Amino acid sequence: MSRRTLPLRLTARFLPFADAASAGLPLGQLLRLSLFQVSVGMATVMLLGTLNRVMIVELSVPAMIVACMIALPVLSAPFRALLGFRSDTHRSAIGWKRIPFLWFGTLWQMGGLALMPFALLVLGGDTVHDVPFAGEVLAALAFLMTGLGLHMTQTAGLALAGDRADDETRPRVVALLYVMFLVGMAVSALIIGALLAEFSALRLIRVVQGTAVATVLINIVALWKQESVRPMSAAERAAPRPKFADAWADFAGGGDAGRLLAVVFIGTLAFNMQDVLLEPYGGEILGLSVSATTMLTALWATGALAGFVAAARWLKGGLSPYRMAARGILWGISGFSFVVFSAPMHSPGLFYVGATLIGLGGGLFAVATLTAAMTMPAAGRAGRGLALGAWGAAQASAAGLSIALGGTIRDGVNALATSGALGQALATPATGYSTVYHLEIALLFGTLIALGPLVKLSFLSPQPCPQHGKIGLADFPT
DSSP states (O other): OOOOOHHHHHHHHHSSSGOOOSSSOHHHHHHHHHHHHHHHHHHHHHIIIHHHIIIIISSSSOOHHHHHHHHHHHHTTGGGGHHHHHHHHHOTTTTOOOOOHOOOHHHHHHHHHHHHHHHHHHHHSEEEEEEHHHHHHHHHHHHHHHHHHHHHHHHHHHHHHHHHHHTTHHHHHHHHHHHHHHHHHHHHHHHHHHHHHHHHHHHHHHHHHHHHHHHHHHHHHHHTTTTTTOOHHHHHHHSOOOOOOHHHHHHHTTTTTHHHHHHHHHHHHHHHTTTHHHHHHHHHSSSSOOOHHHHHHHHHHHHHHHHHHHHHHHTTOOOOOHHHHHHHHHHHHHHHHHHHTTTTTHHHHHHHHHHHHHHHHHHHHHHHHHHHHHHSOOTOOOOOHHHHHHHHHHHHHHHHHHHHHHHHHHHHHHHHHHTTOGGGGGTTTTHHHHHHHHHHHHHHHHHHHHHHHHHHHHHOOOOOOOTTOOOOTTTTOO
């Protein structure tokens, strides 16, 4: 072995994801491209973590309104399939397909975050105005802009990475991108929590708008010179684009796709109803500070990352994705149980453990069902991309609906509890939260029931794991 090749072999062996590089996508460019996932993780922390806590606790906005605001960007996620299709078939004179969508997604994301703090202050009543529903309209616009930009950026970025990677390294490339998303969530949660340790309206404006500026800078570095210029002729640009109708009919009419999508919908509904309530629960019921509750997002991301590692090991060992999804559901049931018991026992430790287990179970469930969608046999013109798009539509629709339901149920039950209609023992603010958590546990048991026939089928006709057990999280929706 020569002295020159020894450092290269050591690097490939010990550096994480060094084997994801290829001739078409060198390691340096791959790591730089993966930065767009950091910006997406940063925006996710803002939307689903810090801002919902600030609106409910510090600005005293009703949880139902907060839940509807947060649900707006999540409900726009089903359009990711359309965005991905448009970037696949985009025609430009210089031949770019993904970069325009990455850039305009970045602008939408930055614009929504720049507007966000002012909209929240108007919504919270800190400003005097005579315009009816001004706060609600501005906040909805800000959340919708941020969500649209987030989904456009992530869809185009994942597609660009898939274009540049070869068949052998593509599963590891998209795995790296998913890990970078979780790392971005965890690190930004710690930083944002530290910056908002002493909360004030001015500090909120600075932190959120600083996030907007950081989003633009990070994404510019990520997309710089990542797509080569390939001039297109006028005839190529004028050629008709393909349609989805026939492929969708093939997909909807074959196999166990319908049951899998039902499992995804119910399971996502169960795992995500707490998204708008977990941090306010820690602040209102357990008395935790803003920085302490923001740590929950980091713990959730850590649990999800642990679920991803466990999924890779179990799939490599030949475990059925459906049985792996069942394990994720059981971890989720345990996590919600810890959260429920943290209030009567006044134990922040139980609360933190529960949040971590919810992340572990939710991440494991998402990876397992996505793997099942990737390996499910397709009929006719339906391909893997369509299956993943349908999976993302079911997952995102359930996530948006669950967030809206969580806040609404919490407000309705709390109104009954505090009025004394449910009895003196339940006349506490924790009753509404606990009701939602118990409902999520019931939905998780319902997901196990829906999953049962698929687990049975996996014994009768086992499906091979993709790429010899290596998970390829192509086009992973969040």
